[in-house]
Each structure stands twice: as C-alpha cells, then as structure tokens.
Amino acid sequence: DAGVTQSPTHLIKTRGQHVTLRCSPISGHKSVSWYQQVLGQGPQFIFQYYEKEERGRGNFPDRFSARQFPNYSSELNVNALLLGDSALYLCASSLTSGRGNEQFFGPGTRLTVL
Amino acid sequence: LAKTTQPISMDSYEGQEVNITCSHNNIATNDYITWYQQFPSQGPRFIIQGYKTKVTNEVASLFIPADRKSSTLSLPRVSLSDTAVYYCLGPFSGGYNKLIFGAGTRLAVHP
Numbered sequence: 001d002a003g004v005t006q007s008p009t010h011l012i013k014t015r016g017q018h019v020t021l022r023c024s025p026i027s028g029h030k031s032v033s034w035y036q037q038v039l040g041q042g043p044q045f046i047f048q049y050y051e052k053e054e055r056g057r058g059n060f061p062d063r064f065s066a067r068q069f070p071n072y073s074s075e076l077n078v079n080a081l082l083l084g085d086s087a088l089y090l091c092a093s094s095l096t097s098g099r100g101n102e103q104f105f106g107p108g109t110r111l112t113v114l
Numbered sequence: 115l116a117k118t119t120q121p122i123s124m125d126s127y128e129g130q131e132v133n134i135t136c137s138h139n140n141i142a143t144n145d146y147i148t149w150y151q152q153f154p155s156q157g158p159r160f161i162i163q164g165y166k167t168k169v170t171n172e173v174a175s176l177f178i179p180a181d182r183k184s185s186t187l188s189l190p191r192v193s194l195s196d197t198a199v200y201y202c203l204g205p206f207s208g209g210y211n212k213l214i215f216g217a218g219t220r221l222a223v224h225p
Contacts, residue, residue, distance in 0.1 A: 004157070031211065033211070033212070033213075035213075035215075041217060042199075042201055042215030042216050042217055042218050043158065043213070043215045044215070045212050045213060045214070048211065048212060056212050058212075088155075090157045090158075091157075092157070092213075094211055096211075097211050098211060099144075099145075099146075099211055100146045100148075100163065100211070101211045102160045102163070103160070103211065103213060104160070105156075105157025105158050105159065106157050107155075107156055107157055108155075108156070108157055110155075
C-alpha cells in the first residue's frame, strides 16, 4: 500500500508570493493534518481536517489556509510568504480525527522562501 | 497546556540498550503517551503508545509508572540505523487528534 504522498518535494519562492502544497492520504484514511517543522525544532500543528471539515487549527496567521477534497486529499495554502515560512511542511493522515489515532506522516515538502 | 520534558541529546554504542525518559507532569487521566521517531529529511514515524504500566512491540518498550508523570522509551540493542530524533508527545489538546511535539531527543549511535 502507498503511504502518504506529498508534492512537490522541494519548492523555492520569494517573499510575498503564494504557495500551494498537496497531500494524498493513505487509502481509507479520512483525516489529514498539516504540520510545519522549522530546522532544529519539532513539528508544529497547523490544521486538521476530517471529512472535509476543519477540526482543529494551530496558532498560525490567517495567511495559512487549507482544505480537504471529497477524495480526502488536501491542500495547504500560504499567502504573502515571509522568510520565516521557510520550513519542512508535513502532512499526516489517520483513519479518524479521534484522540490517540496513529498518524502516518508523509516525507514533507521543503519550502525555501528567499 | 501540559508540557513534556526530555533530554536534548544522548549518545550510545551499537548493541547497547537505550532508555529515554520523558516527564509530563500535567497529563490528563484519559491521555495516552506516544513516541515518534524521525530521521533527517523524513516525516516522523510512530513507534509506540501506552496508557499505563508497560507496552512492548517489535521495536521498543514503553514503561509508564503508576503516577503517569513520566514515561521511558526503551530501545533494545540499538544499531547505527537507530540514530534519529525521538519525540515524546504530550497530552492531546482538545477533542481531536492534534500531536504536540517538543524539541525531541537526538540519539546518536556510534560503532
């Protein structure tokens, strides 16, 4: 079975631009979460979606938005990019959004903002 | 929001047993403790999860004392490929499956 897939693997943008990151969950998983990992730190929670509805949001500005599609894939959008948005963006899928559900992470998208 | 504390780094040698302890003083009565492993340039990978006493799987063991204020991840007979960052994930916030990562413990296994 395929694991969580993310695209693109690497991305270079300049300040002020917009970026869209994509994630395909494991087949049968209905929940997708997004995390940001800055170099040297642990991942920080951004969003969780379940059955196309937002179930949770982390402490990130409104420049960050996401959505989940009927096939459970998801997009993370970041507007007006800042240098500080440079990070590894991780997508994780789980069967449901319930507490304790094991989350399976993708390889991430490395975003560099110049 | 409860916080977890674990050592920043540890060193070991191949074949040794490694124990990484995490403190989580304010864990809620219905929360699990979960450990993840992360290799460079990869997403974290679930290792083990427990609620109390001892849990063992093919990769590791997790020891949680009765007061549940700490937990210890035990890796038997480590190899070079166990060099990674290990995260003890604190109590979940809210009713959904949000993972709260700290800085983790960087384990370096030497030949």
